[in-house]
Amino acid sequence: QKEVEQNSGPLSVPEGAIASLNCTYSDRGSQSFFWYRQYSGKSPELIMFIYSNGDKEDGRFTAQLNKASQYVSLLIRDSQPSDSATYLCAVGSNDMRFGAGTRLTVKP
Amino acid sequence: KAGVTQTPRYLIKTRGQQVTLSCSPISGHRSVSWYQQTPGQGLQFLFEYFSETQRNKGNFPGRFSGRQFSNSRSEMNVSTLELGDSALYLCASSPGSAGGRLDTQYFGPGTRLTVL
Numbered sequence: 001q002k003e004v005e006q007n008s009g010p011l012s013v014p015e016g017a018i019a020s021l022n023c024t025y026s027d028r029g030s031q032s033f034f035w036y037r038q039y040s041g042k043s044p045e046l047i048m049f050i051y052s053n054g055d056k057e058d059g060r061f062t063a064q065l066n067k068a069s070q071y072v073s074l075l076i077r078d079s080q081p082s083d084s085a086t087y088l089c090a091v092g093s094n095d096m097r098f099g100a101g102t103r104l105t106v107k108p
Numbered sequence: 109k110a111g112v113t114q115t116p117r118y119l120i121k122t123r124g125q126q127v128t129l130s131c132s133p134i135s136g137h138r139s140v141s142w143y144q145q146t147p148g149q150g151l152q153f154l155f156e157y158f159s160e161t162q163r164n165k166g167n168f169p170g171r172f173s174g175r176q177f178s179n180s181r182s183e184m185n186v187s188t189l190e191l192g193d194s195a196l197y198l199c200a201s202s203p204g205s206a207g208g209r210l211d212t213q214y215f216g217p218g219t220r221l222t223v224l
Contacts, residue, residue, distance in 0.1 A: 032210040043198055043215040044151070088151065092210030095164040096141065096200075098151035 006099035019076040023089030032092030035074045037085045079106040112216035120222045126187040131199030139204030140182040145196040194223045
């Protein structure tokens with residue numbers, strides 16, 4: 001079983017729709033949860049981090065964490081073509097473990 | 109503040125050679141982590157350095173090593189290169205702390221290593 005699992009996609013949504021990205025993790029001791037966005041040929045850039053159960057909103061992005069279910073998600077509202085990228089879920093305990101990423105395509 | 113810098117950006121080596129990659133973290137950051145990214149395996153953790161000490165290590169062979177200097181700059185070395193070492197090597201810096209929750213990590217642009 002992989003430590004951090006994400007649907008590889010591709011996930012395709014129309015412009016203006018909500019994109020929902022999901023991630024599960026196996027280490028119950030994990031304390032830090034991050035979402036990174038990676039454009040093709042570029043390095044990952046941080047979108048959001050979340051430490052506590054519940055929702056955290058930042059502009060068009062909302063991260064949701066449920067530690068009991070070992071589940072973290074990222075919602076992107078009003079998706080734009082510029083959001084087309086691979087989204088990486090990262091989970092931190094003693095070190096950082098990344099999921100394989102979900103490729104998102106937002107179609108105009 | 110300047111971001112994380114990595115040198116060189118691109119490197120071509122042949123099997124059996126060794127290579128050294130360099131990373132300069134964001135000013136004031138004390139923790140540097142290294143990752144290998146390949147299309148097949150994704151982002152894999154190599155090791156983390158904090159205050160010149162290796163704090164965590166991933167599941168990579170001993171050919172992969174690193175070090176950190178007193179100014180927090182870090183180097184990663186790969187000896188006896190293999191074809192499978194071709195990858196994007198990413199360095200990430202974070203403020204770091206002596207323990208507790210893992211900080212947000214900020215990535216450099218990466219070094220693209222090709223082994224022929």
